[in-house]
Amino acid sequence: MTRNETGTLILAAAPIGRPADASDRFRGALAAADVIAAEDTRRLRRLAADLEVEVRARVVSYYDVNERARAQELMDELLGGRDVLVVTDAGLPGVSDPGYRLVAAAVEQEVPVTVLPGPSAVTTALVISGLPTDRFCFEGFLPRKAGERSSRLESLRTEPRTMVFFEAPHRLAAALEAMAETFGGDRRAAVCRELTKTYEEVRRGPLADLVAWAADGVRGEITVVVGGAPARPALTDPAQLAAEVAGREASGEHRKQAISDVAKENGLPKRVVYDAVVAARR
Numbered sequence: 001m002t003r004n005e006t007g008t009l010i011l012a013a014a015p016i017g018r019p020a021d022a023s024d025r026f027r028g029a030l031a032a033a034d035v036i037a038a039e040d041t042r043r044l045r046r047l048a049a050d051l052e053v054e055v056r057a058r059v060v061s062y063y064d065v066n067e068r069a070r071a072q073e074l075m076d077e078l079l080g081g082r083d084v085l086v087v088t089d090a091g092l093p094g095v096s097d098p099g100y101r102l103v104a105a106a107v108e109q110e111v112p113v114t115v116l117p118g119p120s121a122v123t124t125a126l127v128i129s130g131l132p133t134d135r136f137c138f139e140g141f142l143p144r145k146a147g148e149r150s151s152r153l154e155s156l157r158t159e160p161r162t163m164v165f166f167e168a169p170h171r172l173a174a175a176l177e178a179m180a181e182t183f184g185g186d187r188r189a190a191v192c193r194e195l196t197k198t199y200e201e202v203r204r205g206p207l208a209d210l211v212a213w214a215a216d217g218v219r220g221e222i223t224v225v226v227g228g229a230p231a232r233p234a235l236t237d238p239a240q241l242a243a244e245v246a247g248r249e250a251s252g253e254h255r256k257q258a259i260s261d262v263a264k265e266n267g268l269p270k271r272v273v274y275d276a277v278v279a280a281r282r
Contacts, residue, residue, distance in 0.1 A: 006079055006112065007080070008114060010084065010086065010116060011115045013092040013115075014119070016090040016091050016119045016196055017197035023117075026118060030085070031054060031055070033084070034083045035058050035077050037062035039061075039087070068101060071102045079109065121195055121223050124196065125225050128195075130190060132162050136161050138163075139156070139163055141166045142171075153179060159229055160231065167224055168222070175224070179226060180211050189206070189226040191222065193218060193221070194220040201220075234267055241272070242276045242280035243280075245262050245276075259274050259277060
């Protein structure tokens, strides 16, 4: 089968709040697609009705639980010459939503893939947060279990870029508290709630203040933006290097990994840090 005989996989960014934010290309794709893979088929049909678009495509569910199994079915549609439009509840497919596996399979099979750009909670929260936007990273949802969450945050303790997280409203208070414990209560952050919707709210301030604000409960779709770690002078004194490794070991990090990380962060050969640790133990 040649490439021209296949369909095209189309990833479409859906509005994160107001249907009016949908682009004309999005409307056209909803009307023209052969197959629509939707995270929530009922929401998809409500959105189409709000946009006054008649959906003639075959609509199938495509969400986290059935993503792996559904991907092969959708690949069969693409290889059969039919265009497949992927739509999530909000934002761009593949960003903390189904899409990655299907894109990877399509690329492997040399099936054309294109994107209809549009709304994104990640970049919307980033630019409205008031925190630096020149360098940032997206961390998605934190683990639900406290221990795993703490470990993930610890790995980000020295991250210099602005960090963007998604969080469920009922876990927000615990997540902010864990962030404050790891990053420090004075680290600047912003909680963005119901972005682009009627009751949009952005709370900015030190993590300690946001912990107190969220204690009574917060509702709605949540995106959290946290400032990166401030730059610090590189450590060179052997005693300081050994103390830094010891502190990381006390937090549960393996000594070998701690030595490697401290060396990398301070621009030193690992042998220098290792010798400092050995000297301190003597």
